Amino acid sequence: MEERLKELRQVMKKKVFNQLEFTDQLKNSIHTEIRKQVESDEYVYLSVLQLLVQEKTGVVLITYLRSRGIKRFEDNEGLLYSLLHRLEVNGLLVSKWEENEAKLYSLTDKGQKILRKAEKKYAVKQSYLKEILEV
Amino acid sequence: MDEITFDQISTASSEEIINEAMKEYGKEILQLVYSYVKNRAAAEDLTQEIFIKCYKSLHTYKQKSTFRTWLWRIAINHSKDYLKSWHYKNIVLAIEEPFLHEDSNIALEKSIIQKDEDEELAAVVMKLPVIYREVIYLYYFQELSIREIAATLMKNESTIKTRLKRAKELLKESLEG
Incomplete structure (x- = not known):
């Protein structure tokens, strides 16, 4: 048995995986899906930064994000708090505890600066997309 | 920056x-x-x-x-x-079953006419229940060590060894029995 199994690698390549290729088509299709995700991620980050120009609690922030059509945090508040945490660690946000025990988040100066740059970048991209679509 | x-x-x-x-x-x-x-x-x-x-x-x-x-x-x-999904259990299996029968008939005919040993080995490995198939695959095809398989499947090394042993017994039964 052991002897035959030693040949399993060659055997499976020949008999099982012979029709199986990780094609460029599959690669491109994964790439396209991830691109969509990246673009929507960028929109989410930008929105979070824009909305936190004025300080807000996480709960309030989710309501505002919903009104912008961002629903990914609806049943997953943890996802939002881990994002807020990452932004805070990177120095874009500060948080402070309110008297009623909710945490308030707002942009730091660094956050403001990055927001302005990101808005410019995003605007360029949007107008570029618009051009393509209108032709 | x-x-x-x-x-x-x-x-x-x-x-x-x-x-x-x-x-x-x-x-x-x-x-x-x-x-x-x-x-x-x-x-x-x-x-x-x-x-x-x-x-x-x-x-x-x-x-x-x-x-x-x-x-x-x-x-x-x-x-x-x-x-484990509903889709697989209720739709895919229902559609594929006739093919499986067909396959085994073909396999049977083949084994009478001419026994292709490689094909037979591949077929019996692919027919093993998942918990045995995966250890055989990881050990012999991907050439992972017992420890690496245990880490990948998040099981004890002893569990992996037991499954590997049982898997080989099952293969032996189908190939020689």
């Missing part, structure tokens, strides 16, 4: 990581998934979903295991979830 920070969180680098991962591991993930689901179209769909899932959970990768092991775990769990 500010820009780098924004780019880091804006996931541009994650996208590059996934592109590299596809180049490096795309084929072996596709084969791994196929060894579970035994269907080319399903394996391709699941592989796509696995890389997207990997992209989405990249920030949870803690470097406690190698990136490859981490990716494999995602792939294996995703494949097993698919095998």
Whole structure:
């Protein structure tokens, strides 16, 4: 048995995986899906930064994000708090505890600066997309 | 400097990581998934979903295991979830069953006319129940060590050894019995 199994690698390549290729088509299709995700991620980050120009609690922030059509945090508040945490660690946000025990988040100066740059970048991209679509 | 920070969180680098991962591991993930689901179209769909899932959970990768092991775990769990899904149990199996019978008839005829030993070995491995098939696959095809298999499947090494032993007994029975 052991002897035959030693040949399993060659055997499976020949008999099982012979029709199986990780094609460029599959690669491109994964790439396209991830691109969509990246673009929507960028929109989410930008929105979070824009909305936190004025300080807000996480709960309030989710309501505002919903009104912008961002629903990914609806049943997953943890996802939002881990994002807020990452932004805070990177120095874009500060948080402070309110008297009623909710945490308030707002942009730091660094956050403001990055927001302005990101808005410019995003605007360029949007107008570029618009051009393509209108032709 | 500010820009780098924004780019880091804006996931541009994650996208590059996934592109590299596809180049490096795309084929072996596709084969791994196929060894579970035994269907080319399903394996391709699941592989796509696995890389997207990997992209989405990249920030949870803690470097406690190698990136490859981490990716494999995602792939294996995703494949097993698919095998447990309503869609698979109620639709795919119902459609595929006639083919399975057909296959075994063909296999039977072949074995009478001319016994292709390689084909037979591949067929019996692919017919093993999942818990035995995966250890055989990881050990003999991917050539992982017992320890690596245990880490990938998140089981004890002794469990892996027992399954491997049982798997070989099962193979022996089907090939020689």
